[in-house]
Amino acid sequence: MLILSILYVIAIIAESMTAALAAGRRSMDWVGVCLLGCITALGGGSVRDILLNHHPLTWVAHPHYLVITTIAALATIFVARIMHHLHKLFLLLDAVGLVVFTIIGCNVALELDLPLLIVIISGMITGCVGGVLRDILCNDIPLLFRSELYASVSIVTGVLYVAGLQAGYNHELVMGVSLLAGLTLRMLALRFQWNMPKFIYHRDEQ
Amino acid sequence: MLILSILYVIAIIAESMTAALAAGRRSMDWVGVCLLGCITALGGGSVRDILLNHHPLTWVAHPHYLVITTIAALATIFVARIMHHLHKLFLLLDAVGLVVFTIIGCNVALELDLPLLIVIISGMITGCVGGVLRDILCNDIPLLFRSELYASVSIVTGVLYVAGLQAGYNHELVMGVSLLAGLTLRMLALRFQWNMPKFIYHRDEQ
Amino acid sequence: MLILSILYVIAIIAESMTAALAAGRRSMDWVGVCLLGCITALGGGSVRDILLNHHPLTWVAHPHYLVITTIAALATIFVARIMHHLHKLFLLLDAVGLVVFTIIGCNVALELDLPLLIVIISGMITGCVGGVLRDILCNDIPLLFRSELYASVSIVTGVLYVAGLQAGYNHELVMGVSLLAGLTLRMLALRFQWNMPKFIYHRDEQ
Numbered sequence: 001m002l003i004l005s006i007l008y009v010i011a012i013i014a015e016s017m018t019a020a021l022a023a024g025r026r027s028m029d030w031v032g033v034c035l036l037g038c039i040t041a042l043g044g045g046s047v048r049d050i051l052l053n054h055h056p057l058t059w060v061a062h063p064h065y066l067v068i069t070t071i072a073a074l075a076t077i078f079v080a081r082i083m084h085h086l087h088k089l090f091l092l093l094d095a096v097g098l099v100v101f102t103i104i105g106c107n108v109a110l111e112l113d114l115p116l117l118i119v120i121i122s123g124m125i126t127g128c129v130g131g132v133l134r135d136i137l138c139n140d141i142p143l144l145f146r147s148e149l150y151a152s153v154s155i156v157t158g159v160l161y162v163a164g165l166q167a168g169y170n171h172e173l174v175m176g177v178s179l180l181a182g183l184t185l186r187m188l189a190l191r192f193q194w195n196m197p198k199f200i201y202h203r204d205e206q
Numbered sequence: 207m208l209i210l211s212i213l214y215v216i217a218i219i220a221e222s223m224t225a226a227l228a229a230g231r232r233s234m235d236w237v238g239v240c241l242l243g244c245i246t247a248l249g250g251g252s253v254r255d256i257l258l259n260h261h262p263l264t265w266v267a268h269p270h271y272l273v274i275t276t277i278a279a280l281a282t283i284f285v286a287r288i289m290h291h292l293h294k295l296f297l298l299l300d301a302v303g304l305v306v307f308t309i310i311g312c313n314v315a316l317e318l319d320l321p322l323l324i325v326i327i328s329g330m331i332t333g334c335v336g337g338v339l340r341d342i343l344c345n346d347i348p349l350l351f352r353s354e355l356y357a358s359v360s361i362v363t364g365v366l367y368v369a370g371l372q373a374g375y376n377h378e379l380v381m382g383v384s385l386l387a388g389l390t391l392r393m394l395a396l397r398f399q400w401n402m403p404k405f406i407y408h409r410d411e412q
Numbered sequence: 413m414l415i416l417s418i419l420y421v422i423a424i425i426a427e428s429m430t431a432a433l434a435a436g437r438r439s440m441d442w443v444g445v446c447l448l449g450c451i452t453a454l455g456g457g458s459v460r461d462i463l464l465n466h467h468p469l470t471w472v473a474h475p476h477y478l479v480i481t482t483i484a485a486l487a488t489i490f491v492a493r494i495m496h497h498l499h500k501l502f503l504l505l506d507a508v509g510l511v512v513f514t515i516i517g518c519n520v521a522l523e524l525d526l527p528l529l530i531v532i533i534s535g536m537i538t539g540c541v542g543g544v545l546r547d548i549l550c551n552d553i554p555l556l557f558r559s560e561l562y563a564s565v566s567i568v569t570g571v572l573y574v575a576g577l578q579a580g581y582n583h584e585l586v587m588g589v590s591l592l593a594g595l596t597l598r599m600l601a602l603r604f605q606w607n608m609p610k611f612i613y614h615r616d617e618q
Binding site for chain 3: 256257258259320321323324327338342345346347348350351356357358401402403404405406407408409
Binding site for chain 2: 121136150197
């Protein structure tokens with residue numbers, strides 16, 4: 001669907017630019033900025049495709065996505081100073097990316113006729129793994145594991161999407177509703193700082 | 207074989223629970239606990255299957271393993287306080303997991319008719335990589351690289367298994383002997399703190 | 413081509429030995445030294461093959477490469493004390509590895525009839541990802557992202573190689589010229605400490 005393709009391009013640009021800022025915080029060089037941008041934007045889908053044996057990977061079949069994410073990462077170097085004025089816009093675009101990636105990931109698994117649980121997992125991997133790779137390459141514990149409703153938003157989006165399709169509703173409608181619901185949940189979670197409960201365990205390493 | 211399947215389920219539960227404790231030590235949230243549990247328990251087999259092009263992955267074909275490891279990780283949050291009383295039991299179960307994963311990994315490579323060296327490596331990857339992924343996601347240098355007979359136990363188990371089969375002995379017998387030998391070696395290594403010699407090099411980064 | 417095969421073996425030995433030194437700086441045990449050596453030397457090609465669905469992986473089809481890199485890593489433990497006298501030789505061999513891996517990676521993608529941009533990326537992944545895996549396993553931010561002309565040398569080598577072949581020049585000639593150009597650029601970059609500009613960004617994590 002055209003709208004999904006347009007949102008996908010917006011999402012990989014937004015993911016690449018926020019990853020470029022993370023690279024800048026660690027004083028990476030320009031090559032590092034581009035690599036981190038591409039890996040963050042395209043890594044979730046790549047890991048999904050490798051796990052599900054779905055070849056060729058998106059960027060191998062469509063190398064122009066690599067060009068787009070590289071340009072987005074490089075552009076960030078020059079517009080970084082004004083990007084913090086757009087802080088809220090980027091939080092929104094990041095949330096758009098999360099839910100759009102999730103729906104795309106679900107679609108890939110649906111096309112492969114995989115079990116519904118795997119469809120939801122495929123959505124979550126597509127939505128979340130790019131950020132995990134970014135954090136590993138920045139030598140952080142992945143943010144995904146520590147805070148905020150992020151994976152949870154992806155799971156809720158995927159469950160709504162799969163349940164709606166199973167119930168036989170119109171595809172466009174189901175997609176629109178799951179996207180909006182996921183987006184709303186994510187923005188509310190950011191606004192009101194909703195968090196999952198933490199598991200805190202203090203015994204020594206055994 | 208039924209006994210191997212039963213031991214496999216016990217092993218992924220034990221791996222998921224010890225990973226959940228590691229997540230708790232880093233104050234991860236509940237989603238992080240579940241993800242780390244699943245990745246640790248099922249990651250070794252997944253990496254093996256990707257490297258050997260053996261699809262579908264175990265958890266893609268049998269999603270209930272994901273349900274089992276998720277429940278095990280979540281349950282850990284509530285039973286953590288009593289788990290340290292069971293410390294020795296979990297060390298044993300972790301050792302069972304190591305040798306069972308190793309044998310399963312060898313079997314996968316044997317079915318693919320791969321060279322015997324790759325069969326042993328396949329066992330080691332299945333046995334050890336889950337813990338490496340856990341340590342990377344926790345932002346540690348993998349324990350595997352630093353201490354204890356762990357990879358070594360996996361290699362010994364795999365060599366005994368492959369050698370026994372090559373020598374033409376009964377399959378169940380060979381499996382039982384390799385499992386027991388690996389398990390004994392691991393428990394002795396823990397009991398007497400056997401370590402591989404370390405390579406210590408102090409020159410500056412060049 | 414024979415010369416490429418010979419250079420490949422020299423390169424994996426050199427990569428394994430420098431990785432073994434990195435392992436020694438972190439006091440890893442002998443098993444960790446071997447694993448880090450093998451992963452660094454063979455990891456770039458493995459990641460490329462997984463991303464491009466090019467099976468079997470080099471070391472699965474030719475397990476003797478694993479034997480070679482393991483022996484190289486182990487030997488490093490014993491010759492480490494004299495290796496710093498050979499510091500410049502190893503910098504040269506590491507640069508040889510970078511450009512040889514790059515050409516080999518380009519060839520794999522060319523055989524798969526992939527787009528030219530992906531051919532160059534395939535070369536870069538083959539040349540650079542081994543070192544990235546080494547740095548992740550050593551719990552460092554990958555050097556690749558932070559300094560020196562390394563990925564850039566790989567890209568220049570790949571672009572020259574692809575452009576030369578496209579222009580219809582003799583294959584051996586094109587290969588020789590790209591190898592030499594990449595090698596020269598790398599050694600000049602080391603000699604004169606050429607760096608890519610860094611992107612430094614000080615705003616707080618948002």
